[in-house]
Amino acid sequence: MQPHFEFDIFHNKRVHVGITGSISAFKMVMVLRTLIKFGIHTSCTLTKSAHQFVTPLSFHALGVDPVYSELFNPLDDPFSHLAPSRTAQCQVICPATANFIAKMAHGIADDMLSCQTLAFPHQQIIAPAMNSMMWSSKPVQQNIQVLASRNISILSPREGLLACGDTGHGKLADENDIFLAILHALSPHDLSGKRVLVCLGPTHEYFDVARYWSNPSTGLMGACLAIAAWFRGADVHVVQGPCTFFFPESITITPVTTAHQMYEAMVSEFPKFDIICMAAAVADFSPVPYSQSKNKFKRDITGKTAPHIEFISNPDILAKLGYIKSQNQKLIGFCAETSELKMHAEEKLLRKQCDIMVANFIGRDNSGFSSTTNDVEVVDKHGRYEKWPVLPKPEVAWRILDWTNHV
8 A cells, every 4th residue: 555545534434345247356355455454344245247256255354344245135134235325435336347337327226236326325436347349338438427427436447458358448447546536435525626736756956867966755745745635625736756656647747857847837837726735855956067968977087086066056936936825825835854843934934925834854764754754843824833743644744734724
């Protein structure tokens, strides 16, 4: 599991998973295992055809409870077809075959899962999986449109090599997308209608074509902020320095490398957003004149001569955003410090005209660069101050977004 997914807010939530007859049914074993790891109560129903690919015992062994199959099973409660509608906040049909999609679209209820689906009143998600010719057929696409019109979330299949050997659209959505869609459905959408811009990662300022000046930032804090805002219903855009994270397709990504590229991207996008999180670790300086050179430094014959490198200042992105921001925008800044966090945070909050400033310790194993946790102190423009205990970065991100309701 990727560290920017690990939010500890889903305990005692409930999900019901329907598994239909597809070769990709086995992939749900790992998804359900991860949901249970997050403290989410899971139940599932296997259709008759799903039994050809997976067994109820596989899910019982993981802790899924209950596991349903036949509609008229004498061992089940006689109202099992209604149970998920009374206990679960989200239902996921994954994988969803063409046959089951048709049942959902036309209200057919002839087995346990189709009855449970028809009776389910909350958020529903389907992840189709089938041969590309079946997926592209007019009946399937019409049925998908019917389900979409009912606000059922559809995780479109991916393009790739299919079980039959064909290549095309029909592969089950990535497990990360499935997992994130479930967490999104279980989250409070208190940022619905808001647009959030997150800048994350380091920048690379090149000496020559082979070497650069940078810092150890992994971008994890910013990635947690982006996912937290997306969970909470916001429209999220990420300006991302040179680092790699998995994000859902609905999060827009603008990749950049240098501080100047990051500056141009942020200034260009900034006016469109309500909340801006400047979590990137931007290099303050760039080397000159080699940053535009196509050459590479080489040792001389003695191996002792070092190149002479000079630096110039990079643009201060946060200060620029603070200067141009409107009264309705909320700007969150970060500063990495080795001491006196409150003092530095208050000074930078004023100087850079932010609404919130988050100061985090660096130079420690449990905070800052390359750590999965953060030790932070937070101040805002109203004089509010808090020092938090060392927390996982997803928890820090969630608390920061909570704070935006007070500024």
